[in-house]
Amino acid sequence: MSKTSERIFVKGNEAIARGALAAKCKCFFGYPITPQNDIPEFMSSAIIKAGGDFVQAESEVAAANMLLGAGATGVRAMTSSSSPGIALKQEAISYMAGSEIPAVVVNMTRGGPGLGDIGPSQGDYYQSTRGGGHGDYRHFTLAPGTVQEAYDLTIRAFDIAYEQRTPVLILGDAILGQMKEPIVPWEPENIDDNAGRDWAINGRTDGREKRLIKSLFLEEGALAGQNKKLQAKYDSWKGMTEAEQFETEDADLIICAYGSIGRIAKSAVRKFRKEGKKVGLFRPITLYPFPKKELKALAEQGKRFLTIEHNLGQMIDDVRLAIRTIADSDFYPVYPGNLPTPDELEEPILNCLEGK
Amino acid sequence: MTEMKEKLVFDRPESVIDRPTHYCPGCHHGIAHRLIGELLDEMNLAENTLLVTSIGCSVFLYNYLNVDAVEAPHGRAPAVATGVKRSRPDKFVFTYQGDGDLASIGMAEIMHAANRGEKMCVVFVNNTVYGMTGGQMAPTTMIGQVTTTTPAGRCQTHEGAPIRMTEIIASLGGVAFAARGALNNVANIKKSKKYLKKAFDFQLNNTGFGFVELLSGCPTNWKMTPLQANERIEKEMIPYFPLGIYKDVSEEGGVC
Ligand SMILES: Cc1ncc(C[n+]2csc(CCOP(=O)(O)OP(=O)(O)O)c2C)c(N)n1
Numbered sequence: 200m201s202k203t204s205e206r207i208f209v210k211g212n213e214a215i216a217r218g219a220l221a222a223k224c225k226c227f228f229g230y231p232i233t234p235q236n237d238i239p240e241f242m243s244s245a246i247i248k249a250g251g252d253f254v255q256a257e258s259e260v261a262a263a264n265m266l267l268g269a270g271a272t273g274v275r276a277m278t279s280s281s282s283p284g285i286a287l288k289q290e291a292i293s294y295m296a297g298s299e300i301p302a303v304v305v306n307m308t309r310g311g312p313g314l315g316d317i318g319p320s321q322g323d324y325y326q327s328t329r330g331g332g333h334g335d336y337r338h339f340t341l342a343p344g345t346v347q348e349a350y351d352l353t354i355r356a357f358d359i360a361y362e363q364r365t366p367v368l369i370l371g372d373a374i375l376g377q378m379k380e381p382i383v384p385w386e387p388e389n390i391d392d393n394a395g396r397d398w399a400i401n402g403r404t405d406g407r408e409k410r411l412i413k414s415l416f417l418e419e420g421a422l423a424g425q426n427k428k429l430q431a432k433y434d435s436w437k438g439m440t441e442a443e444q445f446e447t448e449d450a451d452l453i454i455c456a457y458g459s460i461g462r463i464a465k466s467a468v469r470k471f472r473k474e475g476k477k478v479g480l481f482r483p484i485t486l487y488p489f490p491k492k493e494l495k496a497l498a499e500q501g502k503r504f505l506t507i508e509h510n511l512g513q514m515i516d517d518v519r520l521a522i523r524t525i526a527d528s529d530f531y532p533v534y535p536g537n538l539p540t541p542d543e544l545e546e547p548i549l550n551c552l553e554g555k
Numbered sequence: 556m557t558e559m560k561e562k563l564v565f566d567r568p569e570s571v572i573d574r575p576t577h578y579c580p581g582c583h584h585g586i587a588h589r590l591i592g593e594l595l596d597e598m599n600l601a602e603n604t605l606l607v608t609s610i611g612c613s614v615f616l617y618n619y620l621n622v623d624a625v626e627a628p629h630g631r632a633p634a635v636a637t638g639v640k641r642s643r644p645d646k647f648v649f650t651y652q653g654d655g656d657l658a659s660i661g662m663a664e665i666m667h668a669a670n671r672g673e674k675m676c677v678v679f680v681n682n683t684v685y686g687m688t689g690g691q692m693a694p695t696t697m698i699g700q701v702t703t704t705t706p707a708g709r710c711q712t713h714e715g716a717p718i719r720m721t722e723i724i725a726s727l728g729g730v731a732f733a734a735r736g737a738l739n740n741v742a743n744i745k746k747s748k749k750y751l752k753k754a755f756d757f758q759l760n761n762t763g764f765g766f767v768e769l770l771s772g773c774p775t776n777w778k779m780t781p782l783q784a785n786e787r788i789e790k791e792m793i794p795y796f797p798l799g800i801y802k803d804v805s806e807e808g809g810v811c
Pocket residue numbers: 610611612613629652653654655656657680682684685686687688693
């Protein structure tokens with residue numbers, strides 16, 4: 200059940216901030232970095248008006264640790280940043296994964312490595328899906344491709360984070376963050392604000408036993424037990440994968456692409472279809488867990504694959520892992536530092552289709 | 556014959572859990588824990604408290620105090636506590652941090668939480684050394700002090716001078732109370748408790764940030780007996796780290 204309102208015309212960054220407010224996010228901790236500044240700027244007034252709190256932290260390290268503290272109390276909280284800032288947040292993300300603290304982290308990526316540029320890139324795929332911090336952990340990673348999806352997936356991110364007690368990452372890029380599109384905002388009803396959950400620290404006011412949230416497990420076997428528990432949780436996410444399939448049914452060639460590149464590839468696919476060429480698009484929406492089963496099913500139908508990413512080859516590993524017993528995938532990199540257009544993607548797609 | 560009756564004059568505070576601690580003999584962490592436990596009882600705070608622990612010998616404080624707690628990464632306790640307090644402003648929030656934790660890796664977090672005037676308290680245990688990792692140099696290590704990473708003694712031109720945190724914290728805008736006590740003798744322990752109470756009060760009346768530094772002994776890493784350690788605090792540490800209240804806005808007027 201949900202309540203929708205009038206269409207509005209907003210940037211992807213603002214859609215994420217509005218989605219968070221609709222999901223009853225109560226605390227936001229930010230630090231400026233292009234191209235995500237619209238999120239903390241919007242939150243600095245909107246979340247206060249909504250009865251929550253905003254802190255501009257002294258660094259991304261501090262912002263992520265503030266998130267850790269707020270998440271531990273069971274209150275819905277979020278932080279956002281872009282690539283170099285997300286690298287700094289990895290410390291707290293590992294600790295949150297280890298101590299099972301829910302949190303929503305937004306990464307509107309930019310070009311790297313290092314200071315790179317402030318243009319779009321998908322160079323943080325490995326970091327986002329492999330556990331960018333230390334230790335054995337994973338977190339949910341959602342990759343919106345449109346501004347409406349950015350809004351919708353932010354609401355979903357909060358639900359997953361608090362149901363699963365895990366950090367959830369929203370992975371966008373400079374294109375999505377800066378692009379304006381009309382969206383229909385909606386508000387989920389009956390949000391469980393987690394106040395009654397039996398794990399959050401909220402004081403022993405009811406005379407209950409004390410609660411402890413930690414990631415240090417020193418006793419013999421204790422850490423192994425915690426890791427087993429975490430792995431079982433990650434395994435249970437297998438059924439929660441999501442992907443968009445566009446014109447895949449009768450396609451000979453499937454383009455695998457996510458986020459903004461998925462969106463651009465879709466335009467190229469449309470053009471080829473008009474010319475009667477059998478190309479389809481497979482766009483993972485959950486990057487972790489990766490929609491392996493869905494992709495493998497396509498490989499079983501004898502399709503060929505071309506993975507296109509705005510990096511030098513990262514998601515291609517997951518594509519190959521999914522289809523490895525049956526097929527392989529070609530790869531076309533869009534170099535970070537370049538802004539891709541549907542036209543740029545046509546030649547590599549055509550080459551692949553013609554088996555060149 | 557008059558009958559002799561036992562009178563209990565000293566007992567375990569209820570907020571302190573009845574279990575043996577892991578600290579070395581003569582370590583002052585236990586005394587600091589006890590002072591906090593006594594205050595939580597006396598001020599009736601235990602049920603309303605959210606504790607943020609840090610890294611170092613004291614990380615297990617959460618096993619000894621009967622309060623809800625969350626563990627922070629090394630040095631980040633003031634940021635974690637900021638998140639805890641901002642999300643639950645009605646709760647009593649405090650961190651407990653060593654000198655390596657607070658004055659080295661966590662220098663940015665402590666400075667900014669204090670400067671923002673977060674309504675929380677920080678208990679800062681200064682034993683001039685990294686205890687847990689085996690006695691390396693801390694930012695508070697004294698000139699000439701031998702540690703495992705200053706085998707010839709800390710040298711000012713090479714390692715810089717020991718940092719006086721309370722003085723620095725007291726200079727920041729959001730701070731309501733900053734004081735330095737010591738745990739080497741009964742008189743200093745009693746004074747330290749008064750400082751802690753004041754810092755706690757400032758949070759309860761929502762005035763600002765409260766900071767209490769406690770000069771403490773680490774006989775193990777100082778390679779001293781507990782009594783020698785107490786003497787070292789008196790003779791070497793207190794002259795460099797003078798005790799007392801450095802900021803008290805109830806005397807100067809409020810912060811914000
Ligand atoms: C990021 C990180 N770096 C280093 C460590 C290792 N470490 C654990 S405790 C500690 C020193 C703690 O010293 P202090 O804060 O003075 O506390 P004490 O043990 O003396 O009570 C260090 C460096 C760590 N846990 N995390």
